[in-house]
Amino acid sequence: MAVEMGLWRADGDRLSRITPTAISLESQLESYIESDPSMLGETLLVIGRQVATAFGGFIDLLALDETACVHVIELKRDKTPRDVTAQALDYGSWVSGLGRAEIQSIFEAYKPGVAIEEAFAECFNETLPEEVNASQTFTIVAASVDAATERIVRFLNEDFGVPINVVFFRHFEDNGAKYLARTWLVEHEGQQPTATSPARQTKTREAWNGTDWYVSFGEDSGTRQWADGRKYGFVSGGGGKWFSQTLKNLPVGARVFVHIPKTGYVGVGTVTGEARRFDQLQVELDGAERFVKDLPLTGSYAHEGDSEDENAEWAVAVEWVHTVPRENAIWKNGMFANQNTAAKLRQKFTIEQVTEAFGLED
Secondary structure, three states: OOOOOOEEEEEOOEEEEEOEOOOOHHHHHHHHHHHOHHHHOOOOEEEEEEEEOOOOOEEEEEEEOOOOOEEEEEEOOOOOHHHHHHHHHHHHHHHOOOOHHHHHHHHHHHOOOOOHHHHHHHHHOOOOOOEOOOOEEEEEEEOOOOHHHHHHHHHHHHHHOOOEEEEEEEEEEEOOEEEEEEEEOOOOOOOOOOOOOHHHHHHHEOOOOOOEEEEEOOOEOOOEOHHHHHHHOEEEEEOOHHHHOOHHHOOOOOEEEEEEOOOEEEEEEEEOOOOEEHHHOEEEEOOEEEEHHHOOOOOOOOOOOOOOHHHOEEEEEEEEEEEOOHHHOEOOOOOOOOOOOEEEOOOHHHHHHHHHHHOOOO
16 A cells, blocks of 8 residues: 655644645755754664765665664665665665675765764764674665555565665645655664674674773772772772673783773783782782782772672783873773773774874884
């Protein structure tokens, strides 16, 4: 059944139907959507316009949603029913093969001088996920489509779960005011992302250099203080298995980028020993090995029930390359942050920003 949109003006007890204007709406929709992609029903970050594919076609608009799923947005214009659906899927097949680096290159060509991590954080107030383009969504934009196109799209969407849909826009004018009305062919709901295979993850995620790690130094006025870790050479975490288990993954020789949550990056150094219970950690001080617990500390590093290893504070000795006080922490919108105490640091943007800010060699 064809989708019909109507608009009526209420004048007291009477309704007057407003007739859609016969303007070339589809020639303007691309610019409208680019300027405000939320008109498609959700927040989107446009990453490319008229993106050239490997086989000569041009995708009208490419965008990311908050999960870093790529949206292929194609305007119907004067395409036939067979062409408009086939082209959207054809473009989608090409996009599905793009890795994170290729998505980043598309954005760099679209917005020169702007880092995709910064743009994503500004748009969604979230850090760009580690996986980019793990799934795709296809949207056909039209003023109207014929019954054949509707049947094809419904068949793919409703019977096979292909994330393809048609969004309709109609243009109305009434007493000098102009309006756009929107509706969807298939009830519009968030598409569930599909699981990404390990082989696919090698493309959708940034490559890890095998050396760099992120460490969250959850500073707490009573328990844990960065001033201690900076002065005596350690990072720590604990108070439960979830907080300490990732810290134990840090290998000797790893380079760690230390981040204080909601503050910024404060240090870069090299791990010099395996994780130890805090009360068993030793560091070299004035040419001698000293237990950190016996040093003058600001934090207590104590937790309820910490006689058990799972509840105890754990720490790793670090030889600092560069550190700054808490008040001089480095932070830029889009930099990596994670709730885990330790995680592999894949995000090149963060590594580059900290390296430059601290004056380190790359």
